Structures are given as C-alpha cells and as structure tokens.
Amino acid sequence: MLLGRRMTLDTAIEILIVGNRYRPPLIQPHVAHLPHKLLTADFDPPPTWAPAPANQGYTNNHKNGYRAFRGHQEAWKSLEKPIGLAFEDDAVPNRKDWTEVVNYMARLWLPDFELVALHGRQHNANLFDKTIVPELGVEVWQPKAPDFWMVGCLAYLMKKQTAQRLIEFSLDGTPIDIYLFKNFRMVLVQPSPFTHDMHQGSLMDRHQ
Numbered sequence: 229m230l231l232g233r234r235m236t237l238d239t240a241i242e243i244l245i246v247g248n249r250y251r252p253p254l255i256q257p258h259v260a261h262l263p264h265k266l267l268t269a270d271f272d273p274p275p276t277w278a279p280a281p282a283n284q285g286y287t288n289n290h291k292n293g294y295r296a297f298r299g300h301q302e303a304w305k306s307l308e309k310p311i312g313l314a315f316e317d318d319a320v321p322n323r324k325d326w327t328e329v330v331n332y333m334a335r336l337w338l339p340d341f342e343l344v345a346l347h348g349r350q351h352n353a354n355l356f357d358k359t360i361v362p363e364l365g366v367e368v369w370q371p372k373a374p375d376f377w378m379v380g381c382l383a384y385l386m387k388k389q390t391a392q393r394l395i396e397f398s399l400d401g402t403p404i405d406i407y408l409f410k411n412f413r414m415v416l417v418q419p420s421p422f423t424h425d426m427h428q429g430s431l432m433d434r435h436q
Contacts, residue, residue, distance in 0.1 A: 253317035279401020
C-alpha cells in the first residue's frame with residue numbers, strides 16, 4: 229500500500245470523500261492524517277423521478293446513478309473551507325507526493341478555472357492544449373473547445389462558491405462524471421496522481 233510520507237495540504241483545502249456504506253473507503257488510509265469528511269448516506273430518488281429522455285442511455289441503473297450524484301452534492305454541502313478536494317472512495321494515490329500536485333493545482337490553476345480534474349478517462353488527447361510542469365512530472369491539459377468528451381469524478385478540486393452550482397443542480401439522469409465536464413471550465417492533470425481501484429466494484433454498486 230502506497231501510504232507515503234505525511235505530506236500536508238494547503239490549509240484552504242478540505243477533503244471530501246464520497247463513500248458507500250457497504251464497503252471500506254480505499255482512499256481513507258491515505259488521508260487519515262489530514263482533515264477529511266466521509267459521507268456514506270444513500271439517497272433514493274423520489275417515486276415519480278425519472279431521467280430525462282435524452283439521458284436514458286447513459287446507464288442501466290439510473291437509481292444508483294442518482295444516489296452517486298446526490299452523494300457528491302451532499303459532500304459539497306458539508307464543505308467548510310474555501311476549496312474542496314473531492315474523492316470517490318475507490319481513489320488510491322499512485323505517487324507519494326500527491327499532495328504536492330494538489331497544492332500546485334489549487335494555487336496556480338484553480339483561481340482561473342472552475343474545476344481541476346485530477347483524474348479523467350475516455351478523452352481524446354488531441355482536443356487539449358498541454359502545459360508541461362517538469363518539477364512535478366505532470367502536464368496540465370486544457371480543452372481547446374468547450375465541446376469535448378470526457379468522464380471521471382474520481383478526484384477533483386473546486387472552490388466553495390463554484391460548488392454551489394453543483395449542489396443546486398436538479399438531477400435529470402446525467403451521471404456526475406459527465407455533468408462535471410459539461411458544465412464547468414476545467415483543466416485535467418495527466419498522468420493522474422490517482423488510480424481508480426475497482427477491485428471492490430463501482431461506487432454505484434449499492435443496494436437495489
């Protein structure tokens with residue numbers, strides 16, 4: 229297990245873990261020495277709720293997609309500091325200095341963008357402009373145009389005032405990992421300092 233040194237986060241950042249009460253959060257041992265909140269409540273959709281017709285094809289389990297989205301919303305409601313670092317419970321750091329990457333992105337990139345994605349997938353690399361950060365061994369990718377495809381909500385940074393839009397969004401069947409990149413001006417860190425460890429299954433694998 230890559231627990232690494234006891235590295236610290238900027239004091240303006242608070243960790244929010246979106247969890248699942250049916251399994252232990254894999255990220256928690258890696259942040260145990262840092263202030264963090266773990267949220268594991270389930271949220272059933274109202275009896276009359278249904279995804280918008282245009283969003284029917286995103287998943288075969290809209291009920292659990294609803295729960296996952298509500299989990300992110302409730303996590304952000306609990307944020308007390310100016311910046312939130314949201315993790316889904318199956319995020320695992322793949323480098324010991326991951327806090328340095330987070331601090332750098334929060335300090336130098338988040339002021340000019342609404343969201344910093346620390347993990348993403350299913351994206352076309354040709355649709356991004358890339359800035360090399362040699363001291364950290366990463367690149368920061370900025371979409372060339374707002375119309376691009378990407379998914380992922382495993383780990384991301386957002387300011388408290390920006391998160392209010394996420395909190396107030398009326399769920400329409402759009403999965404959280406697609407909603408984020410369709411609705412916020414963002415940059416992506418590549419390679420990701422976090423691995424999506426799915427050996428316990430997906431965060432959406434809750435009771436039916």
